[in-house]
Amino acid sequence: MHPERSAAKSKGETIEVCPSTGSGRAGRKGRERLLRIFCVVLAAAGCAPAPEVKIVAAIDHRPRVQKRVELDGAQLGDVPAFVAAHFQRVGKLQAVAAAPENGGQTLCAELPPMGYLLCGQVSARPDQFYVVELAVVAAADWRAPLEAAPWWTIDALQTTARELESLRPPRMAPLMEDRFKRLRTQAEAMARANRDPLLTLEEFIHAPKPVQSSRDASYYAPPVGPSHVLPGN
DSSP states (O other): OOHHHHHHHHTTOOOOSSOOOOSHHHHHHHHHHHHHHHHHHHHHHHTSOOOOOOOOOOOOOOOOSEEEEEEEHHHHSSHHHHHHHHHTTTSEEOOOEEETTTTEEEEEEEOSSTTEEEEEEEEEEGGGEEEEEEEEEETTEEEEEOSOEEHHHHHHHHHHHHHHHTTOOOSSOOOOHHHHHHHHHHHHHHHHTTOSOEEOHHHHHHSOOOSOOOTTOOOOOOSOSSOOOOTTO
């Protein structure tokens, strides 16, 4: 056993864990060199850049009140005009907005329930085909399809989609101003009475339907679901 360690052990002193680098001046220089290396390693570890943090946006998979329709432009000709004619059957056609990012147009129709629009983004595709993205939106934010809406608005979207897919002109005349005002008055009365629930697409499918439907029918809402709250309120 090393004499220095034996002496330290006999006196109850602490024994060095690391092996001695030598005695005298050479030993002290060796220990100082190891200490400097140790400090450099610690400093390098402390100054290392923090790992990059990536924020991943969550994808919203909640169903919206919207529907996609594909149309044959070679057969229809002016597709935006064809879509506008069908929109006039369910509401008051509003100004047409250009969509320069895809060379298409966005059309909207004001619906009888206050604060709701039926919008369709018409985009050209190769081989003279067109895609129409239909959606029920709030008038305050017409770019975002809603998760739930009154029955009448969803029925307008579904009916318009079926009529567009038939590639036939509208079978019903445009919604006249006097009937639009009458439907608006009826919708507002039902909303104030909490009788016009907001429905998701799934709830719309299972909701009771009116016994008959005609161009002169009154405003309809099924007697189910939560209270109707207008968008933005």
